[in-house]
Amino acid sequence: MQGSKREASITNDNTFWVFISDSTEARHTFDVIHAVGVLLSKGVSEKAIRYFTDDAQAVKFTSAFNYPAPMPIANLGNEIAAAKGFENLFLVVTGHGWAEGIGYPVKISPSHLVSVARSAPNAELVVIALTQCFAGVFNFADARSKPPIVMLGAANLGSSLSTPINFTLTAPNGDQLSGWAANSFMFYLFRWFFAPRDIDGDGQITLLDAYKYSGSFASGEIIQTKPTVFVESQQLAAKYQEIKTRIDAENEEAIKMKRPPNHNPQDLLNFQAAKTQLDEKISILHISQEPWLLHADLARNVKVF
Known part of the structure; x- marks a missing residue:
């Protein structure tokens, strides 16, 4: 990929999807469950999805939906380095953040996350969606080195908000979760992925539309709440x-x-x-x-x- 001239694409079979949540709150796992459900509905293979968290309770929620079991955050680097055969890495961070990076206390610094993301073999593009608090500490990274990086930040140098979402998650056995306190930016990012559409009217459906949609709808949800x-x-x-x-x-x-x-x-x-x-x-x-x-x-x- 030469700078930003060459077009890239995120499809259901060319992208490795990674979720990170340094939180012990069930709502953040529900955010991931919603996102994974969207990806599976688009034809993404479970083998192309990883969820990293140190929350020992998260597996009881993911297993109820028959989704991939969570892995410890310490395994992040090894799993990404072993993800062969993908053109893109799409990494989503939810849970908690602080002024020095992901987690409270901090477990992953901005520099380390970028380094780990770029270790994905054969990746031509890295996308990092930062939905946690203080996401702005990841901004202004060297985005043009290979592979190039696009970052979508939910919040700048402050808090990211979760709001009550009237949306039902249905497990294979019929059990339902009727709404939760969802990370607004992450929720609407994956609603856009579920039904991508041209937001800015340029005739193209791109990652820029995803950013504009999730940012606008998250802000609207917060105002309405x-x-x-x-x-x-x-x-x-x-x-x-x-x-x-x-x-x-x-x-x-x-x-x-x-x-x-x-x-x-x-x-x-x-x-x-x-x-x-x-x-x-x-x-x-x-x-x-x-x-x-x-x-x-x-x-x-x-x-x-």
Whole structure:
């Protein structure tokens, strides 16, 4: 591939798909399950898909859908280096990120991820979709060295948001998951892959359209969610304050009576739960994602499915 002049393509049989999630939250595995389901529906072979996570519980979700079992993140480099016979590597990161890279604590730095991605044998193109928080720390990488890299970032130097998605995942046995808190950018990226379409009107269906669609729809989902989240945050704040008042009163009484506090155990559990939920709601209210794209000239020339 000479720079961005030559057209490339991502098809159902020429691309190795890799997912990474350094998270123990089931919602991030559901993000991957949704994405893998889309790929399989497009004719991608299970042999061309890998999921890396250190979450010991993830396998019970992937196995319910008969999807490839997750592998430890430590196996990432070896698996990519052994992925022969593919023209492209498409790597998707979900879960958590921080100012120094993937994971919290950090397990993969930006430089290491780029190096590992470029180790894919015979790869002529690498695409990295970064949907986690602080995805912007991966921006401004050397994208033109061989193989060239396109990066799609869900967020810049801040948080990436998950929002309640009204979408049903159906397992082979008929069990259903009716919605989850999905990573908005990743969800819409794979909805576009499910039904690719020309977004910018240039008559071509390319990776640039995928970026524009996922970024726009993710932002729209977040904006649409905020009024509901505002009302919910007020209700949670009232519940939080009610429990806190009882806890504070018992603490004061214990000090006055010179005895240990005798809190209702359910109050302590509900207090912590309300605080966690309130923090999550407030983060959605006060954060706006800033999607970004590295190597747009190349993305414009990468046809998809």
